[in-house]
Amino acid sequence: MKEQSTIVTRIRNRNSVLKHSIYNWLKWDVPIKIWDFRDDGCESAWDVVKELPDSLRERVTVFETKYEYRWNHCICWNAAVALCETEYVVVTDVDHLIESKLWLDPPASDELLYPPVMAKYGFCWFRKALWESVNGYNENLTGYGSDDTEFYTRVAAAGYKFRHIAGDTVHHLAHDDVARIAPLIQTGTEGLARNHATEVVHTSNRLNQLITQYLPWTQDSKRIRWDYTQLELGRWLAIRRVA
Numbered sequence: 315m316k317e318q319s320t321i322v323t324r325i326r327n328r329n330s331v332l333k334h335s336i337y338n339w340l341k342w343d344v345p346i347k348i349w350d351f352r353d354d355g356c357e358s359a360w361d362v363v364k365e366l367p368d369s370l371r372e373r374v375t376v377f378e379t380k381y382e383y384r385w386n387h388c389i390c391w392n393a394a395v396a397l398c399e400t401e402y403v404v405v406t407d408v409d410h411l412i413e414s415k416l417w418l419d420p421p422a423s424d425e426l427l428y429p430p431v432m433a434k435y436g437f438c439w440f441r442k443a444l445w446e447s448v449n450g451y452n453e454n455l456t457g458y459g460s461d462d463t464e465f466y467t468r469v470a471a472a473g474y475k476f477r478h479i480a481g482d483t484v485h486h487l488a489h490d491d492v493a494r495i496a497p498l499i500q501t502g503t504e505g506l507a508r509n510h511a512t513e514v515v516h517t518s519n520r521l522n523q524l525i526t527q528y529l530p531w532t533q534d535s536k537r538i539r540w541d542y543t544q545l546e547l548g549r550w551l552a553i554r555r556v557a
Contacts, residue, residue: 324390388451407436452531459519
């Protein structure tokens with residue numbers, strides 16, 4: 315069923331990880347869409363993709379944002395999934411590697427597949443119609459945490475089933491909380507950032523839990539819309555639509 319799937323990921327200044335995962339994903343001969351929520355002046359996912367051989371690069375599309383002021387997982391997921399033209403979508407963090415056995419047992423029309431291990435929660439496989447039926451991910455959330463679990467809660471409430479994929483189907487490239495907030499680390503502040511990395515992530519997660527409680531995401535919630543300008547083959551600039 316991989317022939318009907320697209321792999322989507324979002325990234326922010328983590329090219330060293332993308333260099334490992336991109337070659338793994340390319341083995342499966344499926345389209346790959348990368349939503350690059352990067353800071354001005356920082357590394358671009360395109361810096362990795364443009365070095366690929368032509369035969370591989372043509373399967374990858376990079377969308378770069380501009381004028382964005384906050385890091386938001388859910389905005390990235392929704393934007394990337396909306397652009398998929400396949401029936402199935404694999405949503406994955408940039409630090410996950412996929413084994414071939416994943417493709418042997420695709421999700422049914424009424425279920426979502428995900429790994430049983432918490433560290434791999436940034437990974438799931440579903441039909442795009444499922445995502446559309448729950449209005450995608452909650453774009454009220456910001457920072458780090460709760461984007462997966464909040465989405466799963468609404469998927470379950472909509473009557474869909476969940477099924478674990480085998481634990482050895484997806485491999486997580488281990489990292490600490492410093493890697494999560496690495497884009498925020500500036501020269502001369504590495505020590506301070508490292509000392510507070512875990513607290514930053516946990517505080518953001520707690521904030522998102524409150525947002526979920528008091529600003530629920532519904533079918534009437536408005537997802538951000540984007541205008542796209544092609545920069546070169548396989549590379550697009552995305553700017554949120556004002557109207």
